Amino acid sequence: MNTENIETKVIEFIASKVEDADTSSITATSEFEELGLDSMDRVQLLFDAEETFGVTFETDEVKDFHCVKDIIDYINNHQSSSSPENS
Amino acid sequence: MRIVVTGMGIVSPIGASVGQFWNAAINGNNGVDRIQCFYASNNRSRIAGEIKDFDPKSFLSNKQIEQTDRFSQLAIHAANQAIADAGGLECYEPRRLAVSLGSGMGGFATFESSADRKFRNRSIPPFTVPRTMANSAAAWIATLHGLKGANLTCSTACSSGGNAIGMGLDLLRADRADAVITGGAEACVLPLTIAGFEALYALSTGFNDDPQHASRPFAKGRDGFVMGEGAGILVLEKEDMARQRGATIYARLAGYGCACDATHIVAPDIDGQVAAMEAAIQDAGITPDMVDYINAHATSTPLGDVVETNAIKQLFGNHAKEIIISATKSMIGHTIGASAAIGSIAAIMSLQTGIIHPTINLDEADLECDLNYAPNTALTKSMNTVLCNAFGFGGNNVSLVFSTPII
Numbered sequence: 179m180n181t182e183n184i185e186t187k188v189i190e191f192i193a194s195k196v197e198d199a200d201t202s203s204i205t206a207t208s209e210f211e212e213l214g215l216d217s218m219d220r221v222q223l224l225f226d227a228e229e230t231f232g233v234t235f236e237t238d239e240v241k242d243f244h245c246v247k248d249i250i251d252y253i254n255n256h257q258s259s260s261s262p263e264n265s
Numbered sequence: 266m267r268i269v270v271t272g273m274g275i276v277s278p279i280g281a282s283v284g285q286f287w288n289a290a291i292n293g294n295n296g297v298d299r300i301q302c303f304y305a306s307n308n309r310s311r312i313a314g315e316i317k318d319f320d321p322k323s324f325l326s327n328k329q330i331e332q333t334d335r336f337s338q339l340a341i342h343a344a345n346q347a348i349a350d351a352g353g354l355e356c357y358e359p360r361r362l363a364v365s366l367g368s369g370m371g372g373f374a375t376f377e378s379s380a381d382r383k384f385r386n387r388s389i390p391p392f393t394v395p396r397t398m399a400n401s402a403a404a405w406i407a408t409l410h411g412l413k414g415a416n417l418t419c420s421t422a423c424s425s426g427g428n429a430i431g432m433g434l435d436l437l438r439a440d441r442a443d444a445v446i447t448g449g450a451e452a453c454v455l456p457l458t459i460a461g462f463e464a465l466y467a468l469s470t471g472f473n474d475d476p477q478h479a480s481r482p483f484a485k486g487r488d489g490f491v492m493g494e495g496a497g498i499l500v501l502e503k504e505d506m507a508r509q510r511g512a513t514i515y516a517r518l519a520g521y522g523c524a525c526d527a528t529h530i531v532a533p534d535i536d537g538q539v540a541a542m543e544a545a546i547q548d549a550g551i552t553p554d555m556v557d558y559i560n561a562h563a564t565s566t567p568l569g570d571v572v573e574t575n576a577i578k579q580l581f582g583n584h585a586k587e588i589i590i591s592a593t594k595s596m597i598g599h600t601i602g603a604s605a606a607i608g609s610i611a612a613i614m615s616l617q618t619g620i621i622h623p624t625i626n627l628d629e630a631d632l633e634c635d636l637n638y639a640p641n642t643a644l645t646k647s648m649n650t651v652l653c654n655a656f657g658f659g660g661n662n663v664s665l666v667f668s669t670p671i672i
Binding site for chain 2: 195197218219221222225228234
């Protein structure tokens with residue numbers, strides 16, 4: 179997946195997980211807080227993202243994540259060449 | 266103080282509402298089939314009473330589904346029904362609304378799947394602990410319905426739901442609550458739980474190609490219990506308050522008795538069973554000859570059904586032959602921590618309708634099981650007092666007495 183594809187896929191993925199927000203307006207700069215995701219929602223979101231994108235989030239690195247772009251950048255930097263598990 | 270049942274809800278292998286369940290039960294429908302939820306060919310027992318077509322999306326959001334084990338989802342579904350059935354609980358202060366729930370295994374499906382992931386060095390779902398903990402079902406029921414009083418969970422293996430209902434009765438009698446949502450839930454048709462009960466030689470293994478005849482309490486040729494899953498929930502209230510708010514009263518929960526064998530961790534013991542039934546009857550302020558019907562624990566194990574039969578004969582004497590007994594597990598298998606709650610609903614429906622559901626697969630009774638078990642066909646009888654038994658590993662014995670509400 180190229181960088182642009184990953185951004186689109188991550189936004190689509192987050193839109194599928196957010197229940198109480200206008201998903202059509204989600205962009206890379208959308209903050210988790212404005213999407214109504216509390217701290218436990220974010221942990222669940224990252225777990226699901228691991229399954230979907232075939233990455234493993236390191237606890238120390240994700241604790242400061244606050245917007246969609248943080249996930250996109252992380253996946254861009256860490257995604258292996260192997261196929262994602264569930265995509 | 267009189268305590269009454271004002272609401273009921275159920276999810277079972279033969280129906281996901283009280284009406285569906287009862288109609289299926291009195292017609293002797295069978296909910297036991299080959300296991301479908303996992304590939305069971307490696308298990309020696311490959312049959313179960315599963316709830317098919319259960320869709321939590323009809324009452325939970327995707328996020329709530331991610332955060333709940335199947336046993337909690339079953340409990341929530343049954344509790345939603347029971348609370349709607351009772352109606353009007355909003356007249357009570359939220360701090361006076363309690364939950365008392367039973368489950369033998371809790372969120373074992375979550376435990377099993379997360380353990381499997383961890384052993385393969387994969388990350389585990391963040392809600393592994395809150396999904397697995399035994400009190401998660403009670404907590405979810407409280408959260409979804411704003412029940413801010415005591416929130417208790419009882420785990421006494423196969424008698425969990427019975428103890429939970431008894432604890433609910435105690436909460437009301439002690440004036441620690443005005444209404445209690447109580448019962449049991451279980452969802453452990455799983456590779457590891459099946460294997461675990463297999464290892465104890467507790468499960469039926471001889472009917473894998475004939476699942477409809479596997480759960481056969483009191484019958485010749487029975488070879489162990491069949492795993493089941495489900496949830497049963499009752500709403501309990503003080504009679505005077507229930508009448509004041511105009512609630513429909515299904516039955517009076519008149520008595521509760523429990524006793525521990527303190528002899529063996531898994532083997533049943535006649536003395537404990539007699540003690541529990543006797544205590545419940547005394548608590549109800551009645552005499553044994555007043556009991557019209559027993560919803561038996563009757564799991565279809567070779568030993569258990571004989572011990573329960575002998576316990577009933579020892580306590581009730583000549584009256585034992587006058588009592589009609591039936592085994593709900595013959596149709597749905599053994600729902601572990603939910604079984605006493607589901608059995609209680611069956612017993613209450615018998616009081617309500619004058620109909621006793623049959624014990625199916627009882628063409629020929631074991632010679633040592635020589636009481637009236639309502640074989641294969643529903644019976645009608647005018648009843649005032651019924652008793653529900655639940656016995657569990659750990660030597661736990663529970664009996665509940667329900668009676669017709671006195672107008």
